[in-house]
Amino acid sequence: MPLLFTGFNAFGQHECVSGDVDCAAGFSELNAPVATQNQCTISIGWRYAALAFGRKLCLRGLLADGPNECVTLEAAGDIRALAAGDSHCLVLLQSGQLYRVQPKLQAELVAVRLEAPPRSNSGTKRSIFGTAKAPSSPIIEHIACGSHINVAISSENCIYSIPSCLHQFPERQFRVKQLECGHEHAVLLNVNGDVFTWGNGLRGQLGLAELRVEETPQLLEALAGIKITQIAAGGWHSAAISAFGDLYTWGVNSSGQLGMRVMKAGGVLKEPTVYPLPQLQDLTECACLQGGESNDDCAPLRVFAGSRHTLLIRRCGRLWVSGWCKHGQLGRQLQNLSYVDAFQALEGITMNPTADDVLCGPWSTLLHLRCTT
Amino acid sequence: METGFLELTKLLPRWVDLENVVQDDVEARYILKRAADHLANIQSSRDSGEEETGYLVGALVDRSWERIHTGHFSQVPLATRKIYAIACCFKIFFLLLESTTPAQKDACSEILDEAQLLGCLEDWSELKVALMDYLDKGGAAAPSSETLPTLEPLTRVSSACDIPQLDAPSLEEFQTKCFKAGQPALLLNTIQHWPALHKWLDLNYLLQVAGNRTVPIEIGSNYASDEWSQQLVKIRDFLSRQFGKDTSKTDQNIEYLAQHELFSQISALKEDISIPDYCTISDGDAPGAVDIKAWLGPAGTVSPMHYDPKHNLLCQVFGSKRIILAAPEDTANLYPHESEFLANTARIDAAQLDPDTYPLVAKVKFYQLLLQPGDCLYLPPKWWHYVRSEAPSFSVSFWWE
Numbered sequence: 001m002p003l004l005f006t007g008f009n010a011f012g013q014h015e016c017v018s019g020d021v022d023c024a025a026g027f028s029e030l031n032a033p034v035a036t037q038n039q040c041t042i043s044i045g046w047r048y049a050a051l052a053f054g055r056k057l058c059l060r061g062l063l064a065d066g067p068n069e070c071v072t073l074e075a076a077g078d079i080r081a082l083a084a085g086d087s088h089c090l091v092l093l094q095s096g097q098l099y100r101v102q103p104k105l106q107a108e109l110v111a112v113r114l115e116a117p118p119r120s121n122s123g124t125k126r127s128i129f130g131t132a133k134a135p136s137s138p139i140i141e142h143i144a145c146g147s148h149i150n151v152a153i154s155s156e157n158c159i160y161s162i163p164s165c166l167h168q169f170p171e172r173q174f175r176v177k178q179l180e181c182g183h184e185h186a187v188l189l190n191v192n193g194d195v196f197t198w199g200n201g202l203r204g205q206l207g208l209a210e211l212r213v214e215e216t217p218q219l220l221e222a223l224a225g226i227k228i229t230q231i232a233a234g235g236w237h238s239a240a241i242s243a244f245g246d247l248y249t250w251g252v253n254s255s256g257q258l259g260m261r262v263m264k265a266g267g268v269l270k271e272p273t274v275y276p277l278p279q280l281q282d283l284t285e286c287a288c289l290q291g292g293e294s295n296d297d298c299a300p301l302r303v304f305a306g307s308r309h310t311l312l313i314r315r316c317g318r319l320w321v322s323g324w325c326k327h328g329q330l331g332r333q334l335q336n337l338s339y340v341d342a343f344q345a346l347e348g349i350t351m352n353p354t355a356d357d358v359l360c361g362p363w364s365t366l367l368h369l370r371c372t373t
Numbered sequence: 374m375e376t377g378f379l380e381l382t383k384l385l386p387r388w389v390d391l392e393n394v395v396q397d398d399v400e401a402r403y404i405l406k407r408a409a410d411h412l413a414n415i416q417s418s419r420d421s422g423e424e425e426t427g428y429l430v431g432a433l434v435d436r437s438w439e440r441i442h443t444g445h446f447s448q449v450p451l452a453t454r455k456i457y458a459i460a461c462c463f464k465i466f467f468l469l470l471e472s473t474t475p476a477q478k479d480a481c482s483e484i485l486d487e488a489q490l491l492g493c494l495e496d497w498s499e500l501k502v503a504l505m506d507y508l509d510k511g512g513a514a515a516p517s518s519e520t521l522p523t524l525e526p527l528t529r530v531s532s533a534c535d536i537p538q539l540d541a542p543s544l545e546e547f548q549t550k551c552f553k554a555g556q557p558a559l560l561l562n563t564i565q566h567w568p569a570l571h572k573w574l575d576l577n578y579l580l581q582v583a584g585n586r587t588v589p590i591e592i593g594s595n596y597a598s599d600e601w602s603q604q605l606v607k608i609r610d611f612l613s614r615q616f617g618k619d620t621s622k623t624d625q626n627i628e629y630l631a632q633h634e635l636f637s638q639i640s641a642l643k644e645d646i647s648i649p650d651y652c653t654i655s656d657g658d659a660p661g662a663v664d665i666k667a668w669l670g671p672a673g674t675v676s677p678m679h680y681d682p683k684h685n686l687l688c689q690v691f692g693s694k695r696i697i698l699a700a701p702e703d704t705a706n707l708y709p710h711e712s713e714f715l716a717n718t719a720r721i722d723a724a725q726l727d728p729d730t731y732p733l734v735a736k737v738k739f740y741q742l743l744l745q746p747g748d749c750l751y752l753p754p755k756w757w758h759y760v761r762s763e764a765p766s767f768s769v770s771f772w773w774e
Contacts, residue, residue: 010429046436047400062403104399148444183443200444202714210712235439268610269592269626272602307439327432362439 003030004349007306007329007364012068013049013061014364024348025319026332027367042368044361045084048103050091052079057091057101057109064105071107075099083181084361085145090152090162096139098152098162114138117158117165144181146235149199151186153179159188159217166198167216180233182251183307187238188217193227195220195240203236204276205251211276222278223248234305234323235362240278245299247312248278255308256341257323259283263341283343288316301353306360312343313358317350319367327363374415378469381507382412384500385466386459394455394496401456404433408463415470427467433460434484441491451493458492461485462500465508482508486587487605489638509585521576521616524691524765527746534559535740536698547651551751552684557698559742560651560686560749569645569690570747573767576616582641584609591629596677596718615671616765629674632770635667642667649686649749652773664772676760678707678719683772685752689744692766696750697723698740699757706733707757723759744768 004027005014017029032040032051041052048061055075063069075093083090084103091099091109098112114137138154145151150162153176157169169176169190178189185199185206196217197206204211207220227243237251237258249258254273256262259281261271286298300320302313309323309330322343325334331346349367351358357368388409395401408430411423437457441449465481485504488494494501539546541562551558564570572578586608593601606628615628636643643665653660664683672692678699699707707719708731721731728735743763744750752758 008432010425010432062399064399066403147440183439202445203442212713236442268614270602270604273604326435 002369003032004028004367004369005030005364006331007361008046008327009364010067011047011062013044013047013361014366015060025346026328026335027349027365030366041079041082042359042366043082043084043089044359044364044366045089045103046086046362048084048089049361050082050084050089050103052082052091054078057082059089059101059103059107061103063103063107069105071105073101073107073109075109081143083143083145083150085150086147090143090145090150092140092143092152096141096155097137098140098143112152113163114140114152114154114160115164117156117168142176142179144179144186144233146181146183146185146233148184149181149186151179151181153188169217178231180231180238180305182233182238182305183235185233185236185238186217187231187233187240189228189231189240193229193243195223195228195231197238201276203252204274205233205236205238207238207250207276207278209276211274220278230302232303232305232310234310234360235307237305237308237310239303239305239310241300241303241312245301245315247281247283247300247303249281249310250275250278252308253341255324255339257305257308257310259310259322259341259343261341262339281343283312283320286314286316286318287345288318302358304358304360304365306365307362308339309360309365310343311358311360311365313351313353313356315353317353319346319349319351319358320344321346324363329360329363329365331365375473377507378473379416381500381503382415382466384497384503385409385412385462386497386500387413391459394452394459396452398452398456400436401433401460404429405456405459405463408460408467412463412466423467423470427464427470430460430463430467434464438491454491454493455496458488458494459497461488461492462494462497462504465504478508482585483587483605483607486638490587490589490605520618521580521612522618523575523577526571526574527691527693527764529745530743532743532745534742536742544650544654547751548654551753552651552654555753557740557753557756558751559744560751562747563649563651563749564646564688565747567646567688567690569642569767569769572645573690576612579642580609580612583635583639584612586639588630588633588635588638591631592626596631627671627673629668629670631668631670631674631676632666634665636665636769646688646690646769648771649688651686651751652684652771655774657774661774666770666772668766668768668770670762670766672762672764672766674762674766675724676758678721678723678757678759679717680755680757681717681752681772682754683774684754685750686771687744687750687752688769688771689746689748690767690769691746692762692764693746694744694766694768695724695761695763696742696744697759698742698752699723699737701755701757703737703757704755706737708733719757724761 006027015031017031043050048059051058055078057073060070077093077095080094081092088100088102099109100112101107101109140152141155142153152160158165159167175191177191180187188196198214198217200213202211228240229243230241232239239249253260298314298316300312301315304311312320320343321330322340324339326338328335355370359366388406391405407426411426440453461484536557538559587605590606591603652663710718721734726734
C-alpha cells in the first residue's frame with residue numbers, strides 16, 4: 001500500500017484503486033506509478049493534483065469544464081519538485097531550472113525568469129583566467145507556493161518572491177533544510193535549526209508578537225536558541241518540532257489546527273482564534289506507553305499541515321492529528337465531526353517514522369508508505 | 374415539496390445571470406452551473422446527483438470563505454464575495470431539500486447572515502429578503518421563556534463638559550462653528566424625534582425584530598488587549614447573556630456589538646432612526662455615502678483612545694458614555710501603537726494616566742464629557758477619543774466624508 005489518500009477529491013484529482021477501497025483509518029489507496037518509479041513527486045492543489053515521474057508531468061482534476069480532466073506534459077528534464085498553487089503549478093527540474101504551468105487543458109510549461117539579486121556576486125567573480133564570468137540563471141533548489149505567495153531559493157541562498165530577489169543569505173555557513181508556504185506566508189528552516197518567517201503575518205502566521213507584514217525573512221526570535229528539526233506551514237498557521245521533541249504551533253486556530261481548544265467551556269463562546277507566538281503543545285501520552293516507559297520514544301518527530309489541519313508522526317510511528325476534518329482530511333473515521341481541537345491518534349495506521357512521508361493538500365492528506373505495513 | 378419553497382426557488386438566479394459574476398473562476402463556474410441547473414429543474418428531476426451537487430456547493434462556500442480570509446479584506450475581489458454569497462444561498466436550498474425542521478431552518482438563517490456579513494448579496498436582495506422571511510417563520514426562535522427587562526430612562530444629570538454645547542444648531546451654525554472650524558461639539562436636542570429613543574428601551578422589542586440575526590460581537594473589555602476576540606453570535610443569545618435577568622454568572626465576559634452595520638442588515642431598525650441633516654455637509658460638492666454603525670453593550674465596554682479618518686456624529690439612544698478627547702496635534706504625545714492594525718490606537722489608558730511610562734501625556738490637553746440619551750457628539754476626522762459606557766448603552770454613529 002504505497003499511497004494512501006484521504007480528503008477532498010470531488011474533482012477526481014486523485015484516482016483511487018478500484019473505486020472506494022477503505023483502508024485503515026479511512027484512507028483509500030491511490031492508483032499512481034509509485035511502486036515502480038521511485039522518482040515520483042506529487043503536489044496537491046485545491047482543484048487539481050500534479051504528479052511527476054521522470055520528465056513526465058500529469059495534472060488531474062477540474063481543469064476547465066468538469067471533474068476527471070487530465071493532461072500530460074513532458075518537461076525538458078527530470079522533475080525534482082512540484083508546488084501546486086491555485087493559478088499555476090511550479091515545476092523544478094533536477095537541473096535547477098524552474099518552470100510554471102497553468103492547470104488547464106491547453107497546459108504548457110513556461111520557463112520562469114528570475115530577476116538577478118540586487119548586488120549580484122556573479123558580476124565580480126573572476127575565473128582563474130581573470131575574465132568576468134557571465135551572469136547565469138540561478139540554480140533553484142527549493143520551491144513552495146500558496147495562493148498569495150511564490151518562493152524559490154537558489155543554490156546561492158537567494159530568496160525569490162518569484163520573480164524578484166528579496167534577500168540573500170550568506171553563501172557559507174547557511175544551508176536551507178526546508179521551505180514551506182501557507183496561503184500567504186513562508187517558513188524556512190536551515191540546517192543549524194534556525195527558523196525564518198516572512199509574508200503576511202496579520203493572522204499570527206509569522207510567530208511575532210505583533211501582527212504585521214514582513215517583506216523579507218526574519219529570524220523567529222521566539223524560537224531562537226532552540227534547535228528546530230522540522231517545520232510545517234498550513235493555510236494561516238505554522239508548526240515546528242525541536243531536537244528535544246517539543247512541538248510548537250502558532251497562527252490561526254479557527255478549526256483547532258494548532259491543537260488548541262476552539263470553544264470555551266460551555267460551548268457558547270470561542271477561545272481566541274489567533275496565537276501570534278509559538279505555543280508549546282503538551283501532547284497526551286501515546287497508547288504504546290501503557291508500560292510506563294519514558295515518553296521520549298513517542299516524542300513528535302515530524303509535522304505536516306494543510307489549509308486548516310495538522311499531522312504529526314511520533315517516534316513510535318503513530319500518526320497524530322488535529323484541525324479541520326469536515327472534508328475527510330483527517331481520515332473518513334473523523335469526517336462526521338467538523339473539527340478536532342486537540343491532537344489525537346489515528347488508530348489503525350503505523351508509519352515508519354523516518355522512511356515514510358506525509359504530504360498535505362489544502363483539504364487532504366496523502367501518506368507515502370515506502371514499505372508495506 | 375411545499376409551495377412556499379417552490380416560490381422561493383423562482384427567485385434564484387439562473388445560470389445565464391450568474392455567468393457574468395463568476396467569469397473565469399473555474400470551480401465556481403462548474404459548481405454554480407450545476408447547482409443553478411439542478412434547482413431550476415427541481416420539479417422534474419429530483420435526486421439525480423442531488424447529494425453530490427449539495428456537497429459541491431458546500432465545498433465552494435468553504436473554499437470562498439478561505440479566499441475571503443486571505444490577504445486584506447479590502448483587497449478581496451468583489452467577485453469572490455459575490456460567489457461566496459450566492460453559494461451560501463444555494464447551500465441553503467440544498468439543506469432545505471434535505472429537511473425543513475426548525476433546527477435546520479435556524480442553521481440556514483445563520484448561513485444567510487454570514488453570506489450578508491462576509492459576502493456581497495446586493496445583486497440578489499429580493500432573494501435575500503424572501504429567504505430571510507421564509508426562514509424566520511419556521512425557525513426554532515421560539516419565544517423563549519425568558520423575557521428581557523425594559524430599561525428605565527435615565528434622568529439627565531448635569532456634568533462638566535469641556536467642549537462647546539450647541540442646542541439644536543442650524544445647518545449653517547454647525548457648518549461654521551464645527552465642520553469648518555474642526556471643532557468637536559456636543560449637539561443637544563437634535564435627535565429627539567427618533568422613535569428609537571423610547572422603543573429600544575424595551576429590549577424585548579430588539580429581541581423580536583433582530584433576535585434571529587447573527588452579528589459580530591467583540592468579547593473582552595477593549596480591542597487592544599490580548600484577551601480580546603471577535604465572533605459571530607445570534608442577537609438573542611447576546612441580549613440574554615448581557616441584559617438577561619439571570620445575572621448569577623459572575624465570571625461573565627463583557628460582550629460588545631461594536632461598529633456593526635446593523636441597519637443595512639435589519640431594515641426594521643433603520644426606520645426608528647434617521648440620518649441627521651448635518652451629515653449632508655461635505656468638503657466636496659456632492660455629499661458622500663454615510664456609514665451607519667451600531668454600538669450596543671452593557672456597562673463597562675471600553676473603546677481605547679483611538680481616531681477615525683472620517684467625520685463622526687455619535688448619537689446616544691439609551692445609557693450614557695464617559696468620553697475623553699484629544700486633538701490630532703497631540704498624536705505624538707499619545708504613543709500610538711506601531712503595528713499596522715493598531716496605528717490609530719493609543720497605548721496610553723486615557724482613564725488612568727501613567728506618566729511614568731508615558732511621560733509625554735503630561736503635555737496633552739484632554740477634554741472630558743458625558744454623552745447622555747438624546748445627545749450627539751460631533752468629532753472632526755482624526756480627533757482622538759476614548760469611550761466607556763457607564764450603563765447599558767446603545768449608540769448609533771454616522772461616518773461621512
